[in-house]
Amino acid sequence: xxxxxxxxxxxxxxxxxxxxxxxxxxxxxxxxxxxxxxxxxxxxxxxxxxxxxxxxxxxxxxxxxxxxxxxxxxxxxxxxxxxxxxxxxxxxxxxxxxxxxxxxxxxxxxxxxxxxxxxxxxxxxxxxxxxxxxxxxxxxxxxxxxxxxxxxxxxxxxxxxxxxxxxxxxxxxxxxxxxxxxxxxxxxxxxxxxxxxxxxxxxxxxxxxxxxxxxxxxxxxxxxxxxxxxxxxxxxxxxxxxxxxxxxxxxxxxxxxxxxxxxxxxxxxxxxxxxxxxxxxxxxxxxxxxxxxxxxxxxxxxxxxxxxxxxxxxxxxxxxxxxxxxxxxxxxxxxxxxxxxxxxxxxxxxxxxxxxxxxxxxxxxxxxxxxxxxxxxxxxxxxxxxxxxxxxxxxxxxxxxxxxxxxxxxxxxxxxxxxxxxxxxxxxxxxxxxxxxxxxxxxxxxxxxxxxxxxxxxxxxxxxxxxxxxxxxxxxxxxxxxxxxxxxxxxxxxxxxxxxxxxxxxxxxxxxxxxxxxxxxxxxxxxxxxxxxxxxxxxxxxxxxxxxx
Numbered sequence: 187x188x189x190x191x192x193x194x195x196x197x198x199x200x201x202x203x204x205x206x207x208x209x210x211x212x213x214x215x216x217x218x219x220x221x222x223x224x225x226x227x228x229x230x231x232x233x234x235x236x237x238x239x240x241x242x243x244x245x246x247x248x249x250x251x252x253x254x255x256x257x258x259x260x261x262x263x264x265x266x267x268x269x270x271x272x273x274x275x276x277x278x279x280x281x282x283x284x285x286x287x288x289x290x291x292x293x294x295x296x297x298x299x300x301x302x303x304x305x306x307x308x309x310x311x312x313x314x315x316x317x318x319x320x321x322x323x324x325x326x327x328x329x330x331x332x333x334x335x336x337x338x339x340x341x342x343x344x345x346x347x348x349x350x351x352x353x354x355x356x357x358x359x360x361x362x363x364x365x366x367x368x369x370x371x372x373x374x375x376x377x378x379x380x381x382x383x384x385x386x387x388x389x390x391x392x393x394x395x396x397x398x399x400x401x402x403x404x405x406x407x408x409x410x411x412x413x414x415x416x417x418x419x420x421x422x423x424x425x426x427x428x429x430x431x432x433x434x435x436x437x438x439x440x441x442x443x444x445x446x447x448x449x450x451x452x453x454x455x456x457x458x459x460x461x462x463x464x465x466x467x468x469x470x471x472x473x474x475x476x477x478x479x480x481x482x483x484x485x486x487x488x489x490x491x492x493x494x495x496x497x498x499x500x501x502x503x504x505x506x507x508x509x510x511x512x513x514x515x516x517x518x519x520x521x522x523x524x525x526x527x528x529x530x531x532x533x534x535x536x537x538x539x540x541x542x543x544x545x546x547x548x549x550x551x552x553x554x555x556x557x558x559x560x561x562x563x564x565x566x567x568x569x570x571x572x573x574x575x576x577x578x579x580x581x582x583x584x585x586x587x588x589x590x591x592x593x594x595x596x597x598x599x600x601x602x603x604x605x606x607x608x609x610x611x612x613x614x615x616x617x618x619x620x621x622x623x624x625x626x627x628x629x630x631x632x633x634x635x636x637x638x639x640x641x642x643x644x645x646x647x648x649x650x651x652x653x654x655x656x657x658x659x660x661x662x663x664x665x666x667x668x669x670x671x672x673x674x675x676x677x678x679x680x681x682x683x684x685x686x687x688x689x690x691x692x693x694x695x696x697x698x699x700x701x702x703x704x705x706x707x708x709x710x711x712x713x714x715x716x717x718x719x720x721x722x723x724x725x726x727x728x729x730x731x732x733x734x735x
Contacts, residue, residue, distance in 0.1 A: 220578075220653045220675040225287070225304075226280035227681065228527060229509040233553040239511060239525055242536035249273030250734055251522050251539035253510040256284025257488075257720050258710045259545030261727030264322065264491050267498040269735035275537070277506050277524050279546065285683060285718070288485025291581045291625055291674060302579045302611045302625040303483025304678045308346065309720050310477050311338075313465045315400045316721050318728045326490035328478065344478045347614060352592040354663055355601035359591030363599055364437040373431035380429055380438075387463035399456075399464040402725035403692075403715050404701075406460075413456065416692035420458030421450040436602065444606050446717055447573020447631045448686045457687035457717060479596070481611040483627075484720065508535055513542060513555040513707060520706050541706050543730045547572075547682060548700070548713040555707065561699050568696040570716065574640040575683035576630040578656035580608075581674040583623055586664040598663070605630045605659040623673075628656055641681045652677050684718035691716035708733065 232239075250266065252259045255278045263276045281287050285305035292300030312319035320338065323329035332338040353360045360367065366374060390398050392407025400406040407413075415423065420442060424435065438458070439449040445461055446453050480486035496502055508524035511534075515521075522537040544551050549572075552558050552565035588594065596614070599607035611625040632640040632655075644652070656677050660668050691697070694716065701714050710730040712723035 229280040252276040254279040254545035257723035258727040261724040265731030286484035288482035301482035307483035308477040308479040349595040351597040352595040376431040384462040399460040415456040423455035454689040572682040577678040582671040586667040687717040
């Protein structure tokens with residue numbers, strides 16, 4: 187979609203001359219009309235509204251049915267295939283790869299790789315406890331050596347290239363997201379004290395011998411003294427420990443919003459500390475904060491996982507299009523009805539599976555499997571809040587004019603911005619000359635509203651209002667030069683993007699009961715952990731596979 191233009195008219199053209207008239211005409215181009223996508227909304231609302239579905243057109247018997255193709259579901263399929271099982275299928279769900287989906291905005295005539303993320307865009311190097319992630323990365327050719335050592339070697343092409351991050355503050359780009367320039371000596375001391383304390387917590391162990399904070403969180407210490415941190419907010423903990431420096435607090439709030447979808451006044455102290463002390467995988471590498479990333483974000487890793495499964499099975503028939511809408515246990519099998527929506531037409535397929543692994547969000551599973559309530563779990567009460575997100579991809583010709591300071595980085599953040607900054611997809615491409623086109627991916631957690639208010643706004647907002655929200659950080663960085671470059675804008679609206687680890691979520695007894703279900707229907711989703719990151723989702727997928735292998 188090309189942008190509309192506003193013409194100045196002959197009078198101004200004569201006044202400014204042809205060259206000046208052309209520049210002014212370009213400067214006043216209107217923003218591009220966005221394409222707005224709501225993945226899973228039609229299917230989710232069909233479940234919510236009890237849509238009458240057509241009778242199944244066919245039926246298939248299978249050993250294991252995995253419901254959902256996000257990180258948990260695909261990790262389950264990968265682990266089953268790796269263990270030698272062949273009698274499983276994966277029902278893709280409403281969006282292939284779920285929150286790890288990606289898209290190519292370039293089209294067949296594009297000269298450059300213009301893949302971009304529609305959700306998660308990086309994976310921190312796995313911690314010592316995340317052996318399941320290390321095994322996965324080794325299997326797909328990303329962990330090249332030292333899988334079981336303290337210093338594994340990763341494919342350097344997948345490590346985020348320098349410069350990795352920068353911060354726009356006072357009209358100038360700085361190299362670090364936590365400012366030090368112009369910060370008072372006492373405040374700098376607080377910054378140093380905080381990170382020194384986090385370094386100690388990263389190695390400290392509880393009375394049970396486990397690290398206090400581990401990934402996956404189920405391997406963290408159960409020491410009651412430390413788990414008591416789940417009863418207060420991170421903000422309250424910071425106050426109690428004398429961390430009041432404004433720039434430090436702004437940075438910590440940004441980190442929580444970025445990983446959990448809510449700030450320090452909402453997330454628990456345990457979760458806030460876990461963000462900084464839970465991962466030890468990068469400590470042994472040259473860069474203390476190294477991450478793996480690709481132009482298409484985590485979708486590239488998901489494609490590698492799919493290729494690994496294809497190779498082991500020798501076919502692609504293990505993938506089924508559709509979304510599970512009804513689960514019903516029937517003797518020795520589970521009946522699963524799957525809805526497929528394509529071209530405005532509805533169709534239903536029925537599976538009869540010996541076992542089912544639900545990799546759907548818990549609030550969706552509760553609609554499809556009413557018997558979930560028999561466990562005592564009520565999604566409206568026990569699920570906890572889920573943060574809505576906007577993920578917006580701006581396809582641009584060239585690059586907009588930069589403000590002074592540090593050059594364009596992979597991750598770019600606006601100081602005090604409403605959004606969470608933007609990543610540059612083409613930053614990972616190994617080439618001498620800048621790409622002719624690029625994609626900037628902007629992220630918004632919408633945490634200034636309650637999750638319910640944000641979802642209401644997202645549904646009611648016009649495409650133009652969504653565009654204004656999506657562009658908030660980019661406009662601060664580039665002004666109207668942004669719209670002179672943008673050729674296409676795709677906004678992905680995720681109403682329930684991630685679980686927020688609020689106080690009390692760590693020891694939620696109803697959630698704990700779901701983790702130990704061992705009947706014909708098992709659950710594998712990051713919701714079981716109370717927050718949404720790759721390592722947690724993959725853990726539950728692999729655990730479910732191991733229980734069935």
